[in-house]
Amino acid sequence: MGIVRNLPSSEKRLVKQCLRGDHEAQRELYDRYSGEMLSVCRRYTQSLEDAEEVLSNGFIKIFSRLDQYRGEGALGAWIRRIMVREALNFIRYKKNLFVEVEEERQSEFGHSNVKDHYDAEHLLRMINELPTGYRTVFNLYAIEGYNHREIGEMLEISENTSKSQLSKARRQLQQKLSEYELIAKNN
Amino acid sequence: MSSKHPIDALFEKELKEHQSSPNEAVWEKIAANQQGTKPKREGIFFLRAASVLLLVGLSSFWYLNRHSGDIGIQPSNAQQEFVAGPDDKPENNTDEPENTQTKEPKNAKAKASKTEPKQKVKKANSKKGTARVIPILQQKISDPVLALNDLNSIDLEENLEGVETIDDPDVLKIRVNLSDIKGDYQTNPKAKKDLRQRMWAYASSQYERVKAGEGLELPNTDDAKIEIPLPDFINRRFSK
Numbered sequence: 001m002g003i004v005r006n007l008p009s010s011e012k013r014l015v016k017q018c019l020r021g022d023h024e025a026q027r028e029l030y031d032r033y034s035g036e037m038l039s040v041c042r043r044y045t046q047s048l049e050d051a052e053e054v055l056s057n058g059f060i061k062i063f064s065r066l067d068q069y070r071g072e073g074a075l076g077a078w079i080r081r082i083m084v085r086e087a088l089n090f091i092r093y094k095k096n097l098f099v100e101v102e103e104e105r106q107s108e109f110g111h112s113n114v115k116d117h118y119d120a121e122h123l124l125r126m127i128n129e130l131p132t133g134y135r136t137v138f139n140l141y142a143i144e145g146y147n148h149r150e151i152g153e154m155l156e157i158s159e160n161t162s163k164s165q166l167s168k169a170r171r172q173l174q175q176k177l178s179e180y181e182l183i184a185k186n187n
Numbered sequence: 188m189s190s191k192h193p194i195d196a197l198f199e200k201e202l203k204e205h206q207s208s209p210n211e212a213v214w215e216k217i218a219a220n221q222q223g224t225k226p227k228r229e230g231i232f233f234l235r236a237a238s239v240l241l242l243v244g245l246s247s248f249w250y251l252n253r254h255s256g257d258i259g260i261q262p263s264n265a266q267q268e269f270v271a272g273p274d275d276k277p278e279n280n281t282d283e284p285e286n287t288q289t290k291e292p293k294n295a296k297a298k299a300s301k302t303e304p305k306q307k308v309k310k311a312n313s314k315k316g317t318a319r320v321i322p323i324l325q326q327k328i329s330d331p332v333l334a335l336n337d338l339n340s341i342d343l344e345e346n347l348e349g350v351e352t353i354d355d356p357d358v359l360k361i362r363v364n365l366s367d368i369k370g371d372y373q374t375n376p377k378a379k380k381d382l383r384q385r386m387w388a389y390a391s392s393q394y395e396r397v398k399a400g401e402g403l404e405l406p407n408t409d410d411a412k413i414e415i416p417l418p419d420f421i422n423r424r425f426s427k
Contacts, residue, residue: 023222038209052210060220142191170192
């Protein structure tokens with residue numbers, strides 16, 4: 001078995017036990033990564049229920065494909081890739097990718113308007129409120145680190161569409177951040 | 188590398204490692220799904236075990252035949268015993284003349300011709316005129332397969348007693364002499380180990396064939412050697 005050469009020994013053991021169908025090991029793997037993966041899923045979906053559906057389907061896929069993991073990267077990164085793809089499949093299934101919204105003209109905010117620290121749950125909510133297309137491209141580009149060519153291939157859109165969706169997403173997020181700051185200041 | 192857009196940087200910093208607690212129902216759904224799936228490696232184990240069980244059956248058959256004389260089942264004057272597979276008809280066995288060179292199917296000849304007669308037959312303690320016949324594995328493929336004991340290299344030219352076709356032209360019955368194989372075989376640990384390794388390799392190769400959707404094949408007999416494990420070896424392996 002060519003797996004897990006570079007993994008820490010605890011993960012190596014865990015993967016091997018999961019491959020043997022050990023349910024306790026599967027639970028341990030789930031406990032180790034489900035929190036972070038739920039957060040990933042929440043960024044791509046609009047509700048917690050949808051996110052949990054993606055999470056469960058993603059883990060089912062992870063357990064069924066664990067024998068394909070060759071240990072060529074971190075286990076967490078491999079799990080995250082599967083989860084992101086599962087989220088994209090979910091969005092496609094819902095057929096609500098790239099539902100354009102009428103965009104209001106927004107004034108550009110300067111970079112100085114962005115504070116250093118915000119509450120993560122608030123930021124998550126801001127992402128959730130974005131139209132699906134904006135949200136998906138922003139997540140893939142800004143947080144997962146894919147480039148526009150890769151995003152274009154994954155979503156079957158042109159690079160220019162990816163760029164324009166990202167730009168619109170940033171604009172909307174910037175507006176939401178300003179509103180958030182204003183509310184915080186008044187309180 | 189260009190600096191990251193501040194909006195991107197902010198969201199990445201706060202959300203990339205962010206964690207949420209999933210509802211327990213999520214795990215219950217996953218666990219319920221996992222209950223219905225068999226671990227792949229466990230499946231491999233069972234297929235291997237199935238292959239080995241096949242070998243156990245074959246080897247038991249061979250073992251009992253080999254020892255039947257030793258424990259007095261075989262009459263002392265019964266120098267030959269004809270053994271064939273389940274398709275064998277009794278009337279085909281009873282009146283086999285001893286040492287008769289029956290007509291050999293051409294593919295049997297072809298197979299036999301592959302074996303060089305250079306192999307020496309160990310006939311330690313063998314009694315003159317005593318002929319033992321080991322069970323014949325039968326197969327429905329074009330080339331007949333001889334199943335001979337590894338530790339007694341068999342010269343086909345000398346020991347092949349008879350090959351004949353029965354009802355099914357692809358099923359052959361082959362008789363061979365088998366010299367006394369007591370001695371080394373029972374006591375030499377190295378020989379036992381070699382046999383064990385090769386038998387395990389054989390079982391593995393059969394597993395690969397089954398996995399690929401092919402049928403089981405009998406041991407390769409290009410060198411006229413049998414590769415069948417003894418039951419006690421199998422027992423040891425599985426009792427670990």
